[in-house]
Amino acid sequence: MTETVHNLMEANLLGVFNERDAQRRAATIESTYAMDVRWTDDEGIVVGRKALEAKATALQSQMQGLVFTKASPVYQTRGLGYLAWKLGPEGGEPVASGFDVAVVRNDLISELYTVITT
Numbered sequence: 001m002t003e004t005v006h007n008l009m010e011a012n013l014l015g016v017f018n019e020r021d022a023q024r025r026a027a028t029i030e031s032t033y034a035m036d037v038r039w040t041d042d043e044g045i046v047v048g049r050k051a052l053e054a055k056a057t058a059l060q061s062q063m064q065g066l067v068f069t070k071a072s073p074v075y076q077t078r079g080l081g082y083l084a085w086k087l088g089p090e091g092g093e094p095v096a097s098g099f100d101v102a103v104v105r106n107d108l109i110s111e112l113y114t115v116i117t118t
Helices: 003-016 022-032 049-062
Strands: 033-041 044-047 066-070 075-077 080-089 096-105 108-116
Touching (some): 003 022, 003 080, 003 096, 003 108, 022 049, 033 049, 044 049
Antiparallel strands (some): 080 096
């Protein structure tokens, strides 16, 4: 597995969706995603870094007191990164779980798919 894919998958989960400081989150978004990144989840598709940042901010406002944690190592196959996660209170039982699959091109995530399993 390349270190780049590992770092991008961790930055996606922990550096964007757990980051509450807007400036640090914006810097991580810039270094993690392609300009025209496409994020698909159960609510639809957003395109571009700004749309992804707005969606991450909105999601954080709904999950006060909850944090994402890794539920698997980062896996990679043929340019795809995979990382399972759990969402819950820090140190507590998860309230949701799922996984992210990312297409990595030119050392950035160009497509991201989030699947909620519980």
